[in-house]
Amino acid sequence: QVKVRGFRIEPAEVEHALREQPDVDDAAVTVDGAGTPEARLVAFVVAAPGPVPHGTALRERLTAVLPGHLVPDTVTVLERLPLTPAGKVDRRALSGRAHATESRAADAPAARMTPLEQAVAEVWSQALGIEVTRADDEFLLIGGHSLLALAVTDDLREELGVELSLADFFAAPTVAAQAALVERVLMAAHEDLHPETPEHSDVH
Numbered sequence: 001q002v003k004v005r006g007f008r009i010e011p012a013e014v015e016h017a018l019r020e021q022p023d024v025d026d027a028a029v030t031v032d033g034a035g036t037p038e039a040r041l042v043a044f045v046v047a048a049p050g051p052v053p054h055g056t057a058l059r060e061r062l063t064a065v066l067p068g069h070l071v072p073d074t075v076t077v078l079e080r081l082p083l084t085p086a087g088k089v090d091r092r093a094l095s096g097r098a099h100a101t102e103s104r105a106a107d108a109p110a111a112r113m114t115p116l117e118q119a120v121a122e123v124w125s126q127a128l129g130i131e132v133t134r135a136d137d138e139f140l141l142i143g144g145h146s147l148l149a150l151a152v153t154d155d156l157r158e159e160l161g162v163e164l165s166l167a168d169f170f171a172a173p174t175v176a177a178q179a180a181l182v183e184r185v186l187m188a189a190h191e192d193l194h195p196e197t198p199e200h201s202d203v204h
Helices: 011-019 055-062 091-105 115-128 146-160 166-171 175-193
Strands: 002-004 007-009 024-032 040-047 074-078
Touching: 002 024, 002 040, 007 011, 011 024, 011 040, 011 055, 024 091, 040 055, 040 091, 055 074, 055 115, 074 115, 115 146, 115 175, 146 166, 146 175, 166 175
Parallel strands: 040 074
Antiparallel strands: 002 007, 024 040
């Protein structure tokens, strides 16, 4: 049992609810900042074969089956759960990862993002299950991996109409770099659709 915001919580109960989700293969729940007023319940899941679930979507689903205090503050999708030499889930490593992500989010105030950077950050946030607030956030350093990158490229295509390959995606590792790449792709597509014609052309 752990204590978060005055509630006694059994992580196994939350893990069970996550494993019941059809797109989740495994789950581990731990506490970031245990024993402090800022303690947060954080969950990590391994996706089942098929489309990778979004952390925010999993949280929303849990609200339908668990009391509010049992719903994790964040749900992060990992390629695999870290294990101890004995083969058990390494909760200390998970807690450290959650704390590192939270510390980064609490760094110096984020510079104002452009609308396109905000759009990219929103897509990342949905996939990662955390709030992405900085243009210099780097995908792989805030919990991203290749499976989630596939989910993000799908979402970018749906949300912004941009087709990015994984090679393009990883070549632009930050929100700012990816927004600039998206802008270039959109401009190129626009020029293809609307080639310049002479001002006095008779073409209609």
